[in-house]
Amino acid sequence: MKNFTLILILTAAMHMAQAQTEILKIDVDTSSAESQFGPNRRHFVHTFMSLGLHTQIPVSGNYNFPRSTYSAFGVLYKLRLSNYFSTGVTLSFENSSIRLAKDRPVTFPDSIRHNKETLQQFALSGSYYLRINMEKRGNSIGKYFDLGVGGLLQTAASYQYEDPLQGKEVREVKIRHYGMLRPSNWYLYTALGVNNFALIARYRMQSFFVDNSGFPEAPPIMIGFSWGFF
Numbered sequence: 001m002k003n004f005t006l007i008l009i010l011t012a013a014m015h016m017a018q019a020q021t022e023i024l025k026i027d028v029d030t031s032s033a034e035s036q037f038g039p040n041r042r043h044f045v046h047t048f049m050s051l052g053l054h055t056q057i058p059v060s061g062n063y064n065f066p067r068s069t070y071s072a073f074g075v076l077y078k079l080r081l082s083n084y085f086s087t088g089v090t091l092s093f094e095n096s097s098i099r100l101a102k103d104r105p106v107t108f109p110d111s112i113r114h115n116k117e118t119l120q121q122f123a124l125s126g127s128y129y130l131r132i133n134m135e136k137r138g139n140s141i142g143k144y145f146d147l148g149v150g151g152l153l154q155t156a157a158s159y160q161y162e163d164p165l166q167g168k169e170v171r172e173v174k175i176r177h178y179g180m181l182r183p184s185n186w187y188l189y190t191a192l193g194v195n196n197f198a199l200i201a202r203y204r205m206q207s208f209f210v211d212n213s214g215f216p217e218a219p220p221i222m223i224g225f226s227w228g229f230f
Contacts, residue, residue, distance in 0.1 A: 038139050039139055039140050039141045039230065040080065040138065040139045040140055040141065040142070041080065041139065042079065042080050043077075043078070043079060043080075044077070044078040044080075044230075045075065045076070045077050045078075046075070046076055046196075046228050046229055046230040047073070047074065047075050047076075047228070047229045048073070048074060048075070048076055048090075048092075048226050048227060048228045048229065049071075049072070049073050049226070049227050049229070050070070050071065050072040050073075050074075050092075050094075050200060050224055050225070050226040050227075051069075051070070051071050051224050051225060052069070052070040052071075052200065052202075052222045052223055052224020052225070053065065053066065053068060053069060053070065053222070053223060053224060054068040054069070054070060054096065054098060054218070054219040054221065054222050055068070055219045055221050055222075055223065056217075056219040056220055056221055057221065060216065060217075060219065061101060061103075061104055061105055062100065062101055062104040062105070062106055062108075062216045063098060063099065063100060063101055063104075063218060063219055064099040064100065064101045064102075065219070067099040068097065068098045068099050068219060069096075069097045070094065070095070070096050070097075070222045070224060071094065071095050072092045072093065072094035072095070072125065073092060073093055074090055074091050074092025074093065074094075074125070075090070075091055075092070076088060076089075076090045076228070077089050077090075078131065083133065084132065084133050085130070085131065085132060085133065086130075086131040086133060086144075087128075087129065087130050087131065088128075088129055088131070089126065089127065089128050089129070090125075090126065090127045090129070090148075090150070091124075091125070091126050092124075092125050092126075093122070093123075093124055093125070093155075094122070094123050094124075094125050094152065095120070095121070095122050095123075096120070096121045096123070096222075097118055097119075097120050098118065098119040098120070098121075098208070098218050098219070099116075099117070099118050100117040100118070100119070102115070102116075106216055108214075108215050108216070109159060109180065109215065114161035114162065114163050115161075115162055115163050115164055116161060116162040117159070117160070117161045117162075118159070118160050118161070119157075119158075119159055119178070119181065119208075119218070120157065120158045120159075120160065121154055121156075121157045121181050121208075122154070122155045122156040122157070123152040123153060123154045123155055124152065124153050124155055125150055125151070125152040125153075126150060126151060126152075127148045127149065127150025127151075127189065128148060128149060128150070129146045129147065129148030129149075129189075129191075130146070130147050130148070131144050131145070131146050132144060132145045132146075140195060141193070141194075141195045141196065141228075142194070142195065143193070143194050144191075144192075144193050144194075145190070145191070145192055145193075146189075146190060146191035146192075146193070146198075147189075147190055148188070148189050148190070148191075149186070149187070149188055149189075150186065150187055150189060151184065151185065151186040151187070152184065152185050152186070152187070153183070153184050154181065154182070154183040154184065156176070156177075157176075157177065157178045157179075157181040157183075158174055158175060158176050158177075158178050159174075159175045159178045159180075160172065160173065160174040160175065161173055179210070180209050180210055180213045180215065181208060181209060181210070182206060182207060182208060182209060182210055185204055185205070185206045185208075186204075186205050186206065187202050187203060187204045187205055188202070188203050188205065189201065189202040189203070190202075191226065193226070195228075196227060196228035196229070196230060197225065197226075197227055197228075198225065198226045198227075198228075199223075199224075199225055200222075200223070200224055200225060200226050201221070201222065201223050201224075202221070202222040202223075203220055203221055203222075204220040204221075204222075205220075208220075
């Protein structure tokens with residue numbers, strides 16, 4: 001009876017030792033396979049959407065500030081250099097819609113005043129940025145400050161206007177391939193963000209129009225926000 005009890009105890013001890021060995025193996029394997037991709041890993045990629053308004057200081061009487069809008073959708077890549085510094089690039093497709101003021105003192109693009117006039121530019125935009133991370137954190141973006149430089153290449157441009165007719169009828173005219181807008185440009189930008197939300201500002205470094213257009217300068221400043229999808 002004593003021998004049977006001893007054999008039973010030894011068998012149970014062997015099973016317990018074997019189970020413990022398997023658990024230790026699993027822990028070692030999982031801890032050594034940490035991903036290099038993530039919000040606070042070495043590499044991170046995500047899409048984003050931006051919305052904003054074009055303006056200038058002081059505000060010009062030639063353009064309608066609240067209705068001169070900006071929108072963009074693109075992809076961002078971030079490379080972590082250290083706990084406090086990152087860098088990266090963005091690529092986006094953007095749309096700038098500049099609304100002319102109805103009571104502007106200068107009549108352009110022609111001598112006829114219309115009820116509603118809009119200059120619209122679609123462009124492919126790319127930028128390079130340096131990011132300063134403001135706090136230590138886990139695998140999340142946290143608080144950050146961006147400084148960057150970028151350029152755009154126009155893909156389409158138009159000038160459109162609208163006039164009321166009799167009753168509720170409205171006449172809309174759209175001139176495509178509008179040649180008065182500069183086909184390429186470059187800009188400086190900055191962002192102040194927390195996780196996937198950021199306040200953004202951008203300053204266009206060249207004229208919105210071609211050099212010989214003679215038009216009053218369009219608002220060079222864009223202010224808005226950006227939302228990252230991750």
